[in-house]
Amino acid sequence: MTTQSPLSPPGAGAPAGGPLPTQPKNRSVAERESVVIRFCGDSGDGMQLTGTEFTRVTALAGNDLSTLPDFPAEIRAPAGSIAGVSGYQLQFSSREVFTPGDQPHTLVAMNPAALKANLADLVPGGALVVNTGAFTKPNLQKAGYESNPLEDGSLERYHVHQVDVTKLTALALKDTGLSSKEIGRCKNFFALGLAFWMYNRPTEPEIESIKQKFGKKPELADANIKAFLAGYNYGETAEIFTESVEVKPAPIAAGTYRNIMGNSATAIGLVTAGHLSGLDIFFAGYPITPASSILHELSNYRAYGVTTFQCEDEIAAIGAALGGSFGGQLGVTASSGPGIALKGEFMGLAVSLELPLVIINVQRGGPSTGLPTKTEQADLLQALYGRNGECPIPVLAAMTPADCFDATIEACRVAVKHMTPVVLLTDGYLANGSEPWLVPKKGDLAPIEVKFRTDPAGYEVYERDPETLARAWVRPGTPGLTHRVGGLEKDALTGNVSYDPVNHEVMCQTRADKVARVARGFGTLHLTGPDHGELLVCGWGSTYGAIAQSVELARAEGRRVSHVHLRWLNPLHGELGALLKRFDKVLVPEMNLGQLVKVLRAEFLVDAQSFTKVQGKPFTVSELKARIDQLTSPKERS
Amino acid sequence: MSNPTSMEGAAPIKLTRKDYASDQDVRWCPGCGDYAILAQVQKVFADLRLDRDKTVFVSGIGCSSRFPYYMNTYGVHSIHGRAPAIASGLKVARPELAIWVVTGDGDGLSIGGNHLIHAIRRNIDLKILLFNNRIYGLTKGQYSPTSEFGKRTVSTPHGVPDRPFNPVAVALGAGATFVARAFDTDTDHLQAMLRRAHAHKGTAFIEIYQNCNVFNDGAFEHLAEKKVHDERVIALEHGKPLLFGPGKSKGLRFDAHGRATAVEVGEGPGQVPVGAIACHDESVDSSGYAFVLSQLDYPTNPVPIGIFRAVERPTYEQTVEEQARKVAPTGARKDIETLWHQGDTWVAGSGGDAE
Ligand code: SF4
Numbered sequence: 001m002t003t004q005s006p007l008s009p010p011g012a013g014a015p016a017g018g019p020l021p022t023q024p025k026n027r028s029v030a031e032r033e034s035v036v037i038r039f040c041g042d043s044g045d046g047m048q049l050t051g052t053e054f055t056r057v058t059a060l061a062g063n064d065l066s067t068l069p070d071f072p073a074e075i076r077a078p079a080g081s082i083a084g085v086s087g088y089q090l091q092f093s094s095r096e097v098f099t100p101g102d103q104p105h106t107l108v109a110m111n112p113a114a115l116k117a118n119l120a121d122l123v124p125g126g127a128l129v130v131n132t133g134a135f136t137k138p139n140l141q142k143a144g145y146e147s148n149p150l151e152d153g154s155l156e157r158y159h160v161h162q163v164d165v166t167k168l169t170a171l172a173l174k175d176t177g178l179s180s181k182e183i184g185r186c187k188n189f190f191a192l193g194l195a196f197w198m199y200n201r202p203t204e205p206e207i208e209s210i211k212q213k214f215g216k217k218p219e220l221a222d223a224n225i226k227a228f229l230a231g232y233n234y235g236e237t238a239e240i241f242t243e244s245v246e247v248k249p250a251p252i253a254a255g256t257y258r259n260i261m262g263n264s265a266t267a268i269g270l271v272t273a274g275h276l277s278g279l280d281i282f283f284a285g286y287p288i289t290p291a292s293s294i295l296h297e298l299s300n301y302r303a304y305g306v307t308t309f310q311c312e313d314e315i316a317a318i319g320a321a322l323g324g325s326f327g328g329q330l331g332v333t334a335s336s337g338p339g340i341a342l343k344g345e346f347m348g349l350a351v352s353l354e355l356p357l358v359i360i361n362v363q364r365g366g367p368s369t370g371l372p373t374k375t376e377q378a379d380l381l382q383a384l385y386g387r388n389g390e391c392p393i394p395v396l397a398a399m400t401p402a403d404c405f406d407a408t409i410e411a412c413r414v415a416v417k418h419m420t421p422v423v424l425l426t427d428g429y430l431a432n433g434s435e436p437w438l439v440p441k442k443g444d445l446a447p448i449e450v451k452f453r454t455d456p457a458g459y460e461v462y463e464r465d466p467e468t469l470a471r472a473w474v475r476p477g478t479p480g481l482t483h484r485v486g487g488l489e490k491d492a493l494t495g496n497v498s499y500d501p502v503n504h505e506v507m508c509q510t511r512a513d514k515v516a517r518v519a520r521g522f523g524t525l526h527l528t529g530p531d532h533g534e535l536l537v538c539g540w541g542s543t544y545g546a547i548a549q550s551v552e553l554a555r556a557e558g559r560r561v562s563h564v565h566l567r568w569l570n571p572l573h574g575e576l577g578a579l580l581k582r583f584d585k586v587l588v589p590e591m592n593l594g595q596l597v598k599v600l601r602a603e604f605l606v607d608a609q610s611f612t613k614v615q616g617k618p619f620t621v622s623e624l625k626a627r628i629d630q631l632t633s634p635k636e637r638s
Numbered sequence: 639m640s641n642p643t644s645m646e647g648a649a650p651i652k653l654t655r656k657d658y659a660s661d662q663d664v665r666w667c668p669g670c671g672d673y674a675i676l677a678q679v680q681k682v683f684a685d686l687r688l689d690r691d692k693t694v695f696v697s698g699i700g701c702s703s704r705f706p707y708y709m710n711t712y713g714v715h716s717i718h719g720r721a722p723a724i725a726s727g728l729k730v731a732r733p734e735l736a737i738w739v740v741t742g743d744g745d746g747l748s749i750g751g752n753h754l755i756h757a758i759r760r761n762i763d764l765k766i767l768l769f770n771n772r773i774y775g776l777t778k779g780q781y782s783p784t785s786e787f788g789k790r791t792v793s794t795p796h797g798v799p800d801r802p803f804n805p806v807a808v809a810l811g812a813g814a815t816f817v818a819r820a821f822d823t824d825t826d827h828l829q830a831m832l833r834r835a836h837a838h839k840g841t842a843f844i845e846i847y848q849n850c851n852v853f854n855d856g857a858f859e860h861l862a863e864k865k866v867h868d869e870r871v872i873a874l875e876h877g878k879p880l881l882f883g884p885g886k887s888k889g890l891r892f893d894a895h896g897r898a899t900a901v902e903v904g905e906g907p908g909q910v911p912v913g914a915i916a917c918h919d920e921s922v923d924s925s926g927y928a929f930v931l932s933q934l935d936y937p938t939n940p941v942p943i944g945i946f947r948a949v950e951r952p953t954y955e956q957t958v959e960e961q962a963r964k965v966a967p968t969g970a971r972k973d974i975e976t977l978w979h980q981g982d983t984w985v986a987g988s989g990g991d992a993e
Contacts, residue, residue, distance in 0.1 A: 060984050205982075249986065258983045268977060275974040282731045303966040304977055307958065309730055311723070312756035319720045319753070320727025323696075326714060327732040349717050436986075439978045476712040476728075476735055479691045484660065484706050486715025487699075496662060497707065 029200055029246050034093030036101030037195065040118045041110025041131075042079055043072055043086040046188035050108075051088025052434075053192055053209060057201050059259035059436055062249030063092040066401075066545065067434045068100035068618070073289075073372045080134075080142040085117045094248040098545035100433065102620035106198070108191055110134060110165065112143035119155075128158040129194065131187070133166025163234070165190050172230035176223050186227040193231025200246045203232055253438060260437040262401035262430035263290070266360060267297035269408025270332055271304045272440075276409065277416060277448035282324030283332045284309040284317040286339060289372040290428040291362040294334045314339035318346040318359065325355040326485075328452060328475035330412060334360035336428075337379045338369060341386070347421055348387045349487045351511060354462070354471050356415035356422075359393075360408075363427040365616045374616025375429035377541050378592035383423045384570055384599070390508045392515040394418070395570040397425040399526075399544035402437035404430055407567070413448050414518050419470035425569070427591075429542045429618050456480030461495030469514035519571040525579065529555060529562030535632050536583035538608065540566040540596055543589055543619055550624035559632040569596070577604040585631055587611055589619060653687055655680035660710045666701060671822035671848035675769065676708055678825055679738075682832040693736045696725040698745040701776050702769035702848070705740040719750020722757035725764050726954075733955040736836075739766045743784040744774050747803050751783075755812040760954040761840040768805055768845050769822075773854035805845040806946055807932040810925045816842040817928065817946045821862055822849060827873070827943065834945060840953045861941055870936055874944030879915040882940045889915035890939070896930040898939050920948045 039054070041047045048069055055067050067090040077084030091101035106127040109115040111134035122128060135150055149155055150162060169190045173183045189210070196203060207225055214221035235244070260268075274281040283306060285295040299308040307329075311317040314335055321331030335343065340361045350357045363379045365371025383395045394414055398407035404426055411424040453459065453472035461483045462471050474481045483495065491498040492506050528551060539547045544565050551563040564579060566572070580586050580600065586608040588597040594610035601608055611627050613619055658680040666672045683690070693711040697703035699718035706713030712735075716724050721739045729737050739757075746754045746768045757764055773791070774780040780793040784805065788797040809817045816838040820828040828846065835842035847858040861870050872882035872890065880890040881903060889903040889910060901910040922928065928947035935941060966972070 056982055060982055062984060062986050252986055254986070256979065256983050256985050258979070258981050271977055272974060275971075280731070282727065284727055301977065302962050303972045304974065305971045307730060307962075309727060311726075312752055315720060316723035316726070316753050316756070319716070319723030320730070323714075323724035323727025323729075324731040326694075326724070327728045327735070329731045331727065345717050346720065353714070439983065442975065476694050476732065477692050482690055482710055482712050484695075484709075484713035484715065486707070486713075487717055488715065 029244055032245050032247055033095060034091060034097065034101075035106070035199065035245060035247055036089065036091045036104045037106040037108070037199070038087055038089040038104035038118060038121070039108045039110075039191065039195070040085060040087035040114040041188070042113065043074075043076060043084045044079055045086070045110045046185065047086045047088050047110065050188045050192045050195075051090065053206060054195055054201070055090050055259060055434060056209065057196070057205050058090070058092045058199075059257070060205055061201060063094065063247055064097040064250035064252060064436060065090055065092040065259070065434075066097045066100045068429065069432045071373050078142070080111060080113055080139045082113045082117050082143060085114045087114070087118060092247055094250050096250065096252070097435070098549040099618070099621060102622050108195065110187065110191065112139045112145055112149070115149065116143045116145065122158060124157045126158055127161065127198075128155065129161045129163060129191075131165035131191070132162045133164040163194065163238075165231075168230060168234060169227050172226050173223050176219065176226070178219065178223055182220070182223070186223050189224045189227040190231035190234075193228040193233075194235050195231075196228075197232045197235025198244050200244045203229065252436070256439045257436045258439060259434050260402055260405070261293075261432060261434040262398065262404045262426055263293040263362065263432070264297055265402055265404035265437065266334070266398075266408050266424075266426060266431075267294050267301070269405040270298065270358075270412070271301050271306055272405070272445065273409050273412035273448060274305045274330065276445055277330065277412065277450050279416070279448075279450060280329040281306045281332060282309070282321060282327075282329040283307070283334070284311050284320035284324070285334055286311050286314045286317045288314070288336050288339045290364055290431045291334045291336050291339070291360065293431070294360065294362070314342040315346060318343040318350075318357075322346060322350055322353070322355060322357055325350075325357050326353070326476070328473070330356060330358070330416065332358040332360070332412075334362065336362050336364045336372075337366045337382065340379065340382060344387050347393060347423075348389060348391050350421035351387075351391050351393060352487045352490070353485045354419045354511075355473070356412075356419055358408075358411050358415050358422050358424060360411075360424045360426065362431045363425060365614070371616045373428065375427045375542065375618060376591050376614060376616065377425075377427060377543070378595065378614065379425065380540070380569060380590075380592065380595040381598070383425055390512065392512050393421050393423055393570070394515050394518045394568070395423045395425065396568045397541040397566070398430055399541065399565060399567075401430050401433045401435050403544075405437065409445065409448075410567070414521070416448055416450055417470065417521070418468050418514055418518055419473060420514065420518075425541060427542050452478070453481065454478050459483075460493045461485065462490060462493055464510070464514075467517075469510060469517055516571050519568070519574050522568060522573055525573050525575055526565045526567060527562060527579070528552075528564075530560075531562070531579060532582035533560035533562055534583065535559070535561040535585045535587060535628065536580060537561060537563045537587045537589065537624075537628065538566065538580070538596070538600065539563070539589055540569060543591065546619040546621050546624055547589060549621045550628055553621070553625050554628045554632065558635045559628065561628055561632055566596070569599070572599075572603060580604055580606045580608070585609065587627065587631060589613075589624060589627070591618065650687070653684040655684055658683045658690060658710050660708055662707050664708050665704065667852050669851040670701070671771065671850065672702060672705070672769065674822045674825065675767070675828070675846055675848065676705065678828045679767075679832060680709070682829050682836070685829075686833065686836065688736065688836070692734065693738065694725075694728060695738045695740060696721045696728070697740040698742075698750055699776070700742040700745045700774075701850070702740055702742040703745060719745050719748070720753060721745070722750065722753040722764065722766070726753075726757050726760070726762050729762050729764060730955050730958060733763070733959060737764050739764050741766065741768050742775075742782075743768065743770045743772060743803075743805070744782045747783045747805060747808065751808075755808065758809055758812040758814045758841045758843060761813070761815050761951050762954045763840055765835045765838075765842045766844070768843065769848040770805055770845050771848045771850035771854055772802075772857045773850050775850045775853050779853040804932060804935075807929060809843040809845075810929050810932055810947065813925070814843050814947065815840040815951050816948045818843070819845045819847070819943045819946070821847045821858065821943065823862060824943075831945070834948065838948060840951055861936060870940050872934070872940040872942050874918045874920070874931065874942050874946065876920045876945065877917055879912055879917050881912070881915065890934075891915065892930065896933070898930075898934055900939065920945045922947070923949065
């Protein structure tokens, strides 16, 4: 029998169930490189809080990490139902982490529905912690179990740890004077305490955090601390857990770090763009999943030069933002696919007015309302082409949660430099996922240059900068520069309404040229591996982590595969076409039915192959690796 | 070009309409009521010496929405129905600018109805001029949300099947703090309304009856025509009794349910003494009174023009500015590094962070 810990990632010889090894009661700690853990339960069980708290302390412990929350679209689906299951997965490691992990090594399931919805993902031989207190007949029925999986032998391939979290929490809190309902709400802290013991996390920072979170209700703070410590001590004393696992801090670039979620990085990126440009940020939005938290966060940043405006609808939001830009502030709006669809006409007006505007699309599953809480990359063609007329807009995408910060600043920079709306694509996976972020220092970021025209002499409304083709930005209120702009075609110089046929063609071409010139400001392509070989994997957006890791694994096996990840989708990088042609094969993985691949084939006449997934879930590393294996030979060809 | 309106303190040069006209040819159909409205707006701007550099006209789509092109101020001719959205963003971002919105019955009450009612609800300091010609002009004659029930148009050959909006009632329903109605052709009255709108702090909404002589000629002739005007129109004047008719010989009385009856005013038999006619009060706190007035319509009652309601309420942008002052009393921005470092941070890597 193997002596491998049930808490660590099982290898090929992992035990398929069977009696657990009995070990001495004193703590034994095994060191592991990386661990993937998933907490799941009913949406009323507080699993998101459990996950984020575990993440916070793990980040403070210096591990590299990546997280993936997964919650239902309904705020409160019927308790105990599969539809109401909420989950939170994270991978943490002593080395660089690219993704939240393909499959959890440890699954904490707070009720039968959570078990049913998540069990298939748990690696065979993985640790399964179940709250037996929730495995009642009605709950089993609601989850669709005909027999109790804890009793019918169906879980034999896992290391099952049966813990009556419900009862143990109630016992720990019986003297607190709290109602049984309130006590029930502390279960997640018991589970968190247990996980802290299992993965050897320090308890002090968590106790501090609980005190802060529940500062206004000290009796709840006390109860949650009690439940948390009860869970921790249970791990230590209960004989079912044989050892705890330690993951050492990851070696990362020197500096100050904080754990950051994608939407938060986007919000802070916007404020930073305001700092770098000296512009006030005018953010107008309308509530929509999964973009709303950008609005929430920015609404706290008024003291940093941000005004937020919650509008009556998505159209008003982009309209108000454009009004802000006309007024000389940097207008920004954020939404998700359905909201972006509504904004289309205004994006056209912004193209016509040639004012800076940043439109953020936190993509989710579509079409229509689709899968509001799940991730997808299916709005690329919408961003590139989804408007009437010849309506070019620069489009870029963020790659990781922390990268949302840099991508946002880049979007603002281009919007101002070229006087154009810019679309920034992120997605639900980036928005709610988190990773450590190296906090910048002031000198690290280049200022964003802004010039407002104030000189009335010789002013022509659509006269352009010869390099960027941007027209001048004039703040209303500037003496002597009154002018009118609008959505009717304008004379190429004066901006007056013009129906002249040749002028229209000149304007269409000029707007296209202006966007093409954005590429002049691009840095080098984001390429990993040699610039030629058997296979180039070309990705964009949030698939970055999974592609990077799968390519790294394949290269370690000697496969001649490289990875290019596109920051800009429009315009495309000037060197991309040549690069694609230096590989035998090109693979384009996307969380859609093949959108970038169409663009690449059309632009460069390359026989790029598509690899797609639209399950509302990111690619796993193993899926990508398997595809790379099919397309490459394992060793260097002679 | 120098700007006479910016020269504060200099000897006042008499300004004229021309100082507020842009260099663009006005392209409405000859005879369109829009010309008269443009002239009165320019006249009022000249009389009040308004600063064109600090003024922005914002419009949507439709005949009336060409308006900004003809004003020598800042201007945005935007997209259909969305002018209040742009104008709201602009006003919140730049509260010191004077912002006028020009819209029509289709633009403002149909495709853009949502933005209109929410701008009004927020009491953002916008001057909204709704040119009501009860038809779609630019798209050639379809019925609009203010067209009469049963009206035959190109899109309703069997008659309009729905009931029209009453723009004044819509504005009041949205909580408007200033609501007025005027005729395009009644120049002095229109000027007076524009002046009051300019002076109002908050959303000022004016419905302007506007003749589209091409697609709906004479839509308001039954009210405007000299012979019947006094009989069919009642001019609301603050503090004055609700009188109308030839020589102000009639008055309005209301029953407990807000129904109006016209009565002969005088001391004779069957007449009501003028003292018994209610005086108009535009400052009534509740909008119920103004709403009752808004329901007066031809042919049952005379149609009111003038100011239905003018009350003071904090504007949206004032509230936003006050909130901003609370978090940043000096107006100076907080240091960006404070934001970067908020929350749990840790120092990692060799040497750490020596900041
Ligand atoms: S169509 Fe009617 S409203 Fe439009 S410009 Fe002509 S007359 Fe005026």
